[in-house]
Structure formats: structure tokens, C-alpha cells
Amino acid sequence: MTLHADSSPDSSPASERTTVRRLAERGAYDRATIDSIIDEALICHVGFVDDGRPFVIPTIHVRIDNTLYLHGSLRSRLLSVVGSGEPVGVSMTLVDGLVLARSGFHHSMNYRSVVMLGRGRGVDGDEKRRALDAIVEHVVPGRTRDARGPNDKEFAATRVVAIPIDEASAKVRAGGPSDDEDDYALPIWAGVIPLALTPGAPIPDPLLGEGIDVPAYVTNYGRKC
């Protein structure tokens, strides 16, 4: 059962350092694929080195054109490191299904993932404001039309950093199992269990005032971009 464990980060355009080395047939270098995975993923995992050790931290992101934005507290170590321009790694992964082959060895997962490398920078002013709005829209499209925007205090209390998306690649696995020829005769069920991040019924805040309808962007929420 293999995923990215047998792969290496790669780039778009592919550089020697980062070209997919394992299961190259799963490497997808086109930018539209990379962007669609970044946009559908709610969160990313960011890697940074602190005191010689590689930390991995989940956080919300948004892409605007060729730039990935992260946000958080002024005191966040992650954002401090990313904003300093030290090298960072980022990955987003969407799990689409479980692939059950006849042999344990050929079990797999259907997924779409992006691996990025880059150096970040701090962001302020109009770019910061656009990024904060975009982060809300990334998570719940349509929400900025309703939500109260940041006041000066909130704006000042939030740090935003940017990472250019110029060294990134995607890997995609889709479809059913692929077994060894001899195994097809075994009386073992094989196939795919599809998986998707699925919304449940919205839960209104108990403190919600009277006569406030559930917005359509909540009722119809879905991650597919």
C-alpha cells in the first residue's frame, strides 16, 4: 500500500533536485492540476526548521494567483519563520478513496497531493487585507459578503505571510486496483471505497438572533472547486 512514501518532492517546472523519482507515472506537473489541489484543500501542512529540527504544522492557506498565503497570530513561531525567508516546505493532500487489491502489497490510496518548496515573506497593507479576505473565501466561498471585516485592532493583531508557488508539483492516483496476474483468480473482493470530506447539516449558534436565515453558501457547502 503506497502513497507518497515512495516519492520525493518535485517541481514545476521540474528541477533536477525535485523531480518525482518514484512512481513517476503519478507525477502531474501542469499548473492547473497543482492549483486545483491547493484550492480544494482546506488546510496545508507546513514544514520549517527550528533549532535544527523539522517541525510540521497544519494551518489554513489560500492561493491568489502564484502566491500561497498563511495567517495567524503575531506570536506564531511558524509565521515568524516563514516570514523570515528561511526555506519552508508545504504539502496539501486530498484523500479520494481506498484501493483494495487482492494482495496487501498492491493496496493503495486514491489521492491528489501537492508538495511545495519555497521561501516566504511578510505581507502588509492592501496585500494583507486581500489575503485575509481570500482566506475566509477559501474556506467558505461567499462568506465575506456577510461577515464583519477586520477592524484596525484585529488587522494589526494578525500576521500574514506569502510563499511564491514556483517550486511545486502534484501527484495524483485514481482508479481501481492493479493486481499481479496470478492473483486475479483469488476469491477476494477487490475495488475502491470512495472517500470525500462531506458537510453535515449546519449547526446554528445557540445565540443566533431571530429571523436570520441560513445562507445558501452554508446550505450548499462543498469543497469541489
Added chain:
Amino acid sequence: MTLHADSSPDSSPASERTTVRRLAERGAYDRATIDSIIDEALICHVGFVDDGRPFVIPTIHVRIDNTLYLHGSLRSRLLSVVGSGEPVGVSMTLVDGLVLARSGFHHSMNYRSVVMLGRGRGVDGDEKRRALDAIVEHVVPGRTRDARGPNDKEFAATRVVAIPIDEASAKVRAGGPSDDEDDYALPIWAGVIPLALTPGAPIPDPLLGEGIDVPAYVTNYGRKC
């Protein structure tokens, strides 16, 4: 809208280096919480340093007692680094819902995440065989009863590495929005959109032989541990 961006990795037992520094009320140090998140997560994101840069790669994992196991190809750079004993970071994140507050600033996400630090080692023999079975069982509980186990060639072609779970912490956010007092009067819908990784109807392999029933562990598949 904040997640782990404003936090830092931490440890169980908490060490000075890794104690949760931001939003400390969300830090959950007990081992049962940590284990349940690791076990429910299908994949983790592993960070390692190569050529001075922090790569982050998604991969499947399994926990056995106090040890996290990863597997993949002999040629995997990730597994080579982890097996070498160099420091690595690991994170697993379960997204449970989107928290819509009246203000953009107080938007949040319900999630359960683990952040680990450690040094890995290579695994062979009986421990490797147990880990490979456990990885299949981690993804699809019950599957090893049916699937053909690894033959000698497959066993030799797979690398397994282990990371002790002795520097890890969990963060958990649950519940509804928390708004600024003045904002509760605003006519803005607020609440939670629950999210869960949900199975769809199983898709049989078109090459499946006649009379092979769908196993109950496929029909009733779910991630909750």
C-alpha cells in the same frame, strides 16, 4: 480564522522546547487523545531536512503501542532519511468542521491534530511483518483476513521505518463560534458546518470474479476509531 498557524509543536510529556505556546487552552496532552487522533487519521505529513531544506511529504502510517510505522519503496528518500535517524517531524490533522463567527477574525475550524518530533530507525524481520499487516488494518480494519499477505519478494521490496511516539502533543478545537460581545447583535448567520471524511458506495473492480460478496468491513467502512 485560526488553526495551528498560531501554535507551536509541543510534547507529551511537555518539554520546554515544545510546549504549546499559543492558544494554550487548546493543548491536549493526554496520551489517549494523541493516540485516538493518530489512529483515526488515514495519513500523516512527514517533515525532513534534505540539502538544508524542509520537505513535507504525505504518507500512510500506523501506530502500534508507542511506535509510529511508515512504509514504502526501498528507493524512497523519505524512508531513507527517517530510517537514518535524522530528526523528523510528523503531523496528522482531522478536520471536523468550519466555525462561522459574525466577524471574519473569529472564524475558526474544528479540528484534532497531532504534532510529533522524533528520530526514526529501520525495521526488519517480525517487527516489519507486524507493521505491514498493521498498516493494512489501519486503513481497512479486517482486510488482512482476506488479502493475500506479502510474499518474500514483496517483503524484501518494501522498507519499513519506525518513529517512537515520545515527543508529541495534540490540539483540539470543538464547538461553536465565540464572537466579540458587540457583534452578537449583528444580523449575521453564525454556526458550524460539520465536516467528516465519508465513504461512498464501494466500487467493485470490473475484473472481480463471480459470486464474491462485498465484505462487511467494506460495506460498513468508517474512520471513527
